[in-house]
Amino acid sequence: MADLVYTHVLDFDGDVVTKRYVDGKPGAAEREWRALTLLAEHASGLSPRPIAFEDGVVRMTRIAGVPLRGLAVEEVPLTAMAEALTELYEAVPPGVLAAVPVRPWQAEALAGQVREWLDAWRPRGPRADRAVKEGLRWLAGRRPGESGVRPVFGAGDGNLANFLWDGARVRIVDFEDSGRSDLVYELAELSEHVSMWVDGEVEIADRFELSGPQARRLRDCRRLQSLVWLFLLSHDSPRNPPGTFDRQVERVLRSLEA
Template identity: 45%
Template structure:
């Protein structure tokens, strides 16, 4: 069995992984408690309602003080760092559609809310904004950030609050590294942030995640991906608001990057400011 530590693991992993030919063991190094339980719960639900979409849960002891979860190994390579052309985009949309529609509503309602949902993200934005770093003081970036904070104080459209809120199992981490392409279909991994969510928020999670655009090697057409989902006007309104919220979060998060140990390419903060500005200028959904 190969052991991958945080230093030797593939680029986007933050945990200790033990990769065998048929099994993967995961030891959690995340600052938030409850990640192993969330992942185990989600994998069990998916094993029952969408077998083959995600790893099968094999072993987990919730009383272990150093949580270690063993799951089946699924085939495929991460979409992040690749050209996600039309075929892969369609397969990604098919996998996400299955994920968000397979678990019965009664089971989803019983789940805890996913990590980094709207209320938590809003609080984090205010916290980070209060001690914003120098990278956000560049005039053009500061202007977009100020516009974003003004937007944050406005109420979301009532229609967006009422529509598209059928509860779904949200994976909770839209990093394209968590979507594995095997040449035929996409499978999904990493459910430690999972929980109760809604369609619009989960689509925004994928399209606005920095992993969908920040590297030159990643080519992903977010609008083409979103066009594969039949959204009504209320869902489109909510999607736009969710995208704005998460784009604002990412602007503040990227600005916190350690200048001496950059995790993202230079210019990422300026590029993210441009993405946020475009979303803030985007007209409300029509029809």
């Protein structure tokens, strides 16, 4: 059986998954393989076990579990998700992490892309246009600095579907955008991903104890990520319920007013 999933094809053969990258996304297969091998060494059992890698094809073990997206994410699996994230963020020793390439789309590169998107915005109604105007004003005055940065290994994808619950623990899949990151940026990406609120609010960042500078950085990074989703959801998609874009507009305005 094969399913086309955005950037790759997945083939399932018993307990083995073969992931074939099909869109030429630079470095994606290499990042996936690096993540699987690092986690196999430093956090065994948290993710699929690597089997083989060649010419953009990654073979790995298949792990049991139901994606958290679409579930009624209650206290037990949410606690297990926070535990899995903590394990991920603490898994790679600092000396090893320092040699891991930075993951794609870190904050400053993303901020530049968001400015381009919003500068090219076409009117979508008073509330949406106000969110864009306020977003551009915020970006123009944004001075985040490096306060509150704690290097971690990040999965690079906030989709709740990448967290598999087997009734006892949560494990993580999909590492094509993984790499060296920082704790707060990863939490912000997770918190603002559409999958974390479209079917019912899931708040994960408050499961982590953050310093004052980290809390301020989280607010900054969440605002940035909310503007990403304002643009992405402006292109109506049948994958999301009707009204999702309007809900995102209100999330952006609340974030910028906070």
